[in-house]
Amino acid sequence: MIEDLHYPGHLESLMELLRTLPGVGKRAAERMVLAMLKWDTEKQSTFGRLMLELHENVISCPECGAIAEAGKRCPVCGDSGRDRSCLCVVEDPQQIFAVEKSGTYHGLYHVLGGRLSPLSGNNGENMTTEKLLERASRPECREVILALGADVEGRATAVFLAELLKKCDVRVSQPALGLPAGAGIGYADGATIAAALAGRKEF
Ligand SMILES: [Zn+2]
Known part of the structure; x- marks a missing residue:
């Protein structure tokens, strides 16, 4: 042996x-x-090639941070029918898929890319805060929805952003029912998200 x-x-x-x-x-x-x-050799080669080309073919949308094809904006930003007066702030790109599935939201998104987590020393340096403020300051922007998790870190992040957004001329709101904490929104069913987003309250 x-x-x-x-x-x-x-x-x-x-x-x-x-x-x-x-x-x-x-x-x-x-x-x-x-x-x-x-796997046969062809399947192994396809897998290898897709991984190799991932970096150059798939990017973060230069506008909102969602997943996009290289050289393009994401399908939401590229859709002229979307309501450009409203920004829905989410933590990760996958949460956009969950909200879109609910079919109730027609505005734009902003992917934060992180959250405040003072206990683990994350003070939000990795968040796309500057870009969010720049977008919220545009004349067409009227409302920013902070669709962040209902846990302690999600709440802390929302309070931090709401404070910063005071200098922009926008309504800052949050889903009335609260969304599942953290990445949970990515797994919540469409009906839950639709209900949460349907009623919004002032932050
Ligand atoms: Zn986009």
């Missing part, structure tokens, strides 16, 4: 990479890599 049996280094490296993904543990990474090993 070989006591310290390893997979070849190449496979170990792939497993290590996959384990950095959310929800992927050691066993899941192992299963994925062993399944990839059984």
